[in-house]
Amino acid sequence: MQLWQALLIALLGYFxxxxxxxxxxxxGGFNGIAQPIVACTFIGALFGKVSExxxxxxxxxxxYLGVIQPGRALPSDRGFATFIGGSLAIASGTGVEGAxxxxxxxxLLGAALFQLxxxxxxxxxxxxxxxAAEGDRKGIVRAQLLAQxxxxxxxxxxxxxxxxxxxxxxxxxxxxxxAQVTKALSIMAKIxxxxxxxxxxxxxxTPGKEWMLAFFVMGFVLIKNTSFNIVSLTLFGIGMAVMFxxxxxxxxxxxxxxxxxGGDDYDE
Amino acid sequence: MTNKVxxxxxxxxxxxxxxxxxxxxxxxxxxxxxxxxxxxxxxxxKLYPNKEDYKKALQRHMNxxxxxxxxxxxxxxxxxxxxxxxxxxxxxxxELILGTKTALMGPFAGIGDSLIGATYASIIASIAIGLSEGxxxxxxxxxxxxxxxxxxxxxxxxxxxxxxxxxxxxDLITPKVTEIVTTGLGIAGLITVGGIAxxxxxxxxxxxxxxxxxxxxxxxxxxxxxxxxxSLVLTIGLWWLxxxxxxxxxxxxxxxxLTTIVCVYLGVL
Numbered sequence: 001m002q003l004w005q006a007l008l009i010a011l012l013g014y015f016x017x018x019x020x021x022x023x024x025x026x027x028g029g030f031n032g033i034a035q036p037i038v039a040c041t042f043i044g045a046l047f048g049k050v051s052e053x054x055x056x057x058x059x060x061x062x063x064y065l066g067v068i069q070p071g072r073a074l075p076s077d078r079g080f081a082t083f084i085g086g087s088l089a090i091a092s093g094t095g096v097e098g099a100x101x102x103x104x105x106x107x108l109l110g111a112a113l114f115q116l117x118x119x120x121x122x123x124x125x126x127x128x129x130x131x132a133a134e135g136d137r138k139g140i141v142r143a144q145l146l147a148q149x150x151x152x153x154x155x156x157x158x159x160x161x162x163x164x165x166x167x168x169x170x171x172x173x174x175x176x177x178x179a180q181v182t183k184a185l186s187i188m189a190k191i192x193x194x195x196x197x198x199x200x201x202x203x204x205x206t207p208g209k210e211w212m213l214a215f216f217v218m219g220f221v222l223i224k225n226t227s228f229n230i231v232s233l234t235l236f237g238i239g240m241a242v243m244f245x246x247x248x249x250x251x252x253x254x255x256x257x258x259x260x261x262g263g264d265d266y267d268e
Numbered sequence: 269m270t271n272k273v274x275x276x277x278x279x280x281x282x283x284x285x286x287x288x289x290x291x292x293x294x295x296x297x298x299x300x301x302x303x304x305x306x307x308x309x310x311x312x313x314k315l316y317p318n319k320e321d322y323k324k325a326l327q328r329h330m331n332x333x334x335x336x337x338x339x340x341x342x343x344x345x346x347x348x349x350x351x352x353x354x355x356x357x358x359x360x361x362x363e364l365i366l367g368t369k370t371a372l373m374g375p376f377a378g379i380g381d382s383l384i385g386a387t388y389a390s391i392i393a394s395i396a397i398g399l400s401e402g403x404x405x406x407x408x409x410x411x412x413x414x415x416x417x418x419x420x421x422x423x424x425x426x427x428x429x430x431x432x433x434x435x436x437x438x439d440l441i442t443p444k445v446t447e448i449v450t451t452g453l454g455i456a457g458l459i460t461v462g463g464i465a466x467x468x469x470x471x472x473x474x475x476x477x478x479x480x481x482x483x484x485x486x487x488x489x490x491x492x493x494x495x496x497x498x499s500l501v502l503t504i505g506l507w508w509l510x511x512x513x514x515x516x517x518x519x520x521x522x523x524x525x526l527t528t529i530v531c532v533y534l535g536v537l
Contacts, residue, residue, distance in 0.1 A: 018291055018294065019291050019292055019293065019294050020292075021288045021289045021291075021292045022288075024287060024288065024416070024420050025287050025288040025289060025290060025291060025292075025420075026290065026291045026337060027287070027338075027416050027417075027419045027420045027423065028416050028420065030291075031389070031415055031416055031419065032412060032415065032416030032417075033412075033416070035393075035411065035415065037393075037396055037397070037400060037407060037408055037411050038408055038411060038412060041405070041408050050405075051403050054400060054403060054405065054408070055403070057400075057408075058397055058400050058401055058407070061393055061396070061397055062397050062468060063468075065390055065393055065394065065397075065464060065467075065468045076517075076521060104521075104525065108518070108521065108522070111518060118294065118295050118296045119295070119296050120295075121293055121294065121295030121296075122295040122296055122297035122298075123295075124293045124295060124302060125293070125295065125297055125298040125301055125302045125330065128301075128302040128305060128306075128330055129327075129330055131326075132305065132323065132326035132327045132329075132330050133323060133327060134323065135319050135320075135322045135323040135326060137309045137310065137313055137326075140302070140305055140306050140309050140326065141306060141309070143293065143302060144289055144292045144293050144302060144303065144306050145292075147292060147293030147295075147302075148292070148293075180529070180532050180533050181529065183532050184525075184528045184529040184531075184532040184537075187471075187528050187532065187537055188524070188525055188528050190468075190469060190470040190471065191469065191471060191502070191524055191528065192521070193465065193468040193469050194465070194469045194499065194502050194503045194506055194524075195506060195517055195520050195521050195524065196517075197461065197464075197465040197469065197503050198503050198504075198505075198506030198507040198509075198510055198520070199506075199510060199517050200381075200382070200386050200461060201458075201461075201503075201504075201507040201510075202507055202510045202511050203378065203381055203382070204378075204381075204382045204386075204454050204457060204458060204461075205454075205458075205507075205511075206378075207511075209451075209454075212454060212455065212458055213458075213504065213507075215455050215458040215459050215462065216458045216459070216461060216462040216465075216504075217462060217500065217504075218459055218462060219458065219459035219460060219461065219462025219463040219464075219465075219466070220462040220463065220465055220466040220496065220500050220503075221462075221466075221494070221500075222459075222462075222463060223462070223463035223464075223466035223467060224466045224494070224495045224496040225494075225495060228463070230391055230394045230395070230460065230463055230464060230467070231391070231395070233459060233460055233463040234387075234391060234456070234459075234460045236459065237455065237456040237457070237458075237459030237460050238456045240455055240456065240459060241452040241453065241455040241456040241459075242452070244451070244452065244455055245448060245451065245452040248451075249448050252444070252448075
């Protein structure tokens with residue numbers, strides 16, 4: 001890999017950090033150009049391999065489906081998996097297999113770095129406090145912008161070095177890894193989403209509302225056993241939600257459905 | 269109604285600051301607190317020409333603040349409406365402003381994470397993956413428009429709506445309404461998330477029992493019980509470990525990785 005390619009990947013990777021404002025904030029960066037399906041296509045273009053890039057992007061995107069970040073729990077960092085794992089897999093020609101094998105261990109490392117940066121960044125609100133006490137608006141903005149410096153330096157450095165020196169290493173690594181480990185890592189790619197979905201369940205199902213788990217099971221069973229697709233399932237889900245809300249709270253909403261007497265303390 | 273001091277342009281500018289900077293400098297101590305202050309800092313300067321009042325206003329918005337940023341964009345909008353009310357002598361106190369902000373960020377984090385973070389984003393990603401699986405770039409374009417573009421418009425629109433509502437928001441968003449909306453959206457979200465989990469979690473057992481000519485695949489037996497039964501049991505089991513045994517996601521990931529390697533070595537998976 002050429003240095004300029006590594007630098008461009010690193011720059012794109014910096015845009016993919018949750019906290020970077022430059023491209024429509026979190027929406028355009030973290031949730032936009034830095035998501036695997038988009039980023040890997042760009043990276044593929046850098047090496048003249050758009051279709052390989054897209055294939056790696058689609059595989060990583062599918063792997064990270066459901067790995068969202070509710071609260072502060074991040075099980076696996078998508079940035080590392082994309083801008084080190086994905087880019088090295090594309091550049092080294094190891095493709096989807098390489099990307100998935102690298103994603104799991106890199107995702108863990110990236111999650112640790114995320115924790116470190118979030119702790120480190122606690123310095124900046126104190127700069128903001130000082131500015132607020134003096135009524136200094138520009139000082140508040142300055143505190144926000146200064147917080148970009150450590151993020152920029154840390155991520156650009158790591159991504160550049162990993163990409164510039166990583167290609168040969170990855171080729172060697174994939175060649176010497178026992179087949180069982182490579183196989184285990186690709187199986188992990190199909191298990192990893194469960195870690196994210198379960199975390200999501202924890203956040204949606206608040207204590208005392210464990211009965212709501214039944215709806216998760218319902219959606220799972222419908223997709224596995226019928227020809228429902230996700231869009232039809234969503235519409236079905238909205239229908240079920242309306243049914244439940246009307247049956248439970250219909251009276252209070254002024255609807256015609258009968259409110260279930262005494263149903264109010266059901267979940268307490 | 270209250271007198272308007274802020275022009276539409278002031279509010280729009282604040283709405284865009286929110287879109288660009290709401291996660292800037294995010295940190296464990298205050299999460300999005302500094303960004304919240306940044307978002308309101310310019311209109312507040314106009315609302316409080318007296319420097320002492322302005323200092324107080326900035327300081328009260330340096331507190332801890334954390335929510336889901338897409339739907340939660342309505343909160344800085346509402347708060348700006350309330351601040352304008354207080355500055356122009358309406359019956360709004362500092363306690364009411366801070367109370368509203370704290371009372372809203374929790375429910376919006378809950379609804380937002382399940383509705384936007386999980387359900388909406390996963391549906392869009394699923395469709396994009398489907399469109400691009402054959403090598404078409406259409407999925408990438410679709411993804412950029414709906415995963416990145418639409419949320420930008422939602423953030424901007426909800427901020428503006430929140431400002432318009434101002435005090436009215438307090439009558440609209442009561443605890444009862446919050447409960448109904450959270451439950452309803454929670455149900456719709458859970459059903460969809462269940463389906464997406466069924467599509468992306470996939471465990472296949474490789475173990476076969478051979479005795480002479482007879483080979484029985486364990487996976488075939490499991491499929492007869494219910495397709496995907498292992499994946500469902502694993503997901504629910506992890507949820508149980510998180511919520512009852514306080515497991516962290518990282519712990520679950522490491523344990524699963526080691527178990528998988530052992531299972532592959534033994535030929536189970």
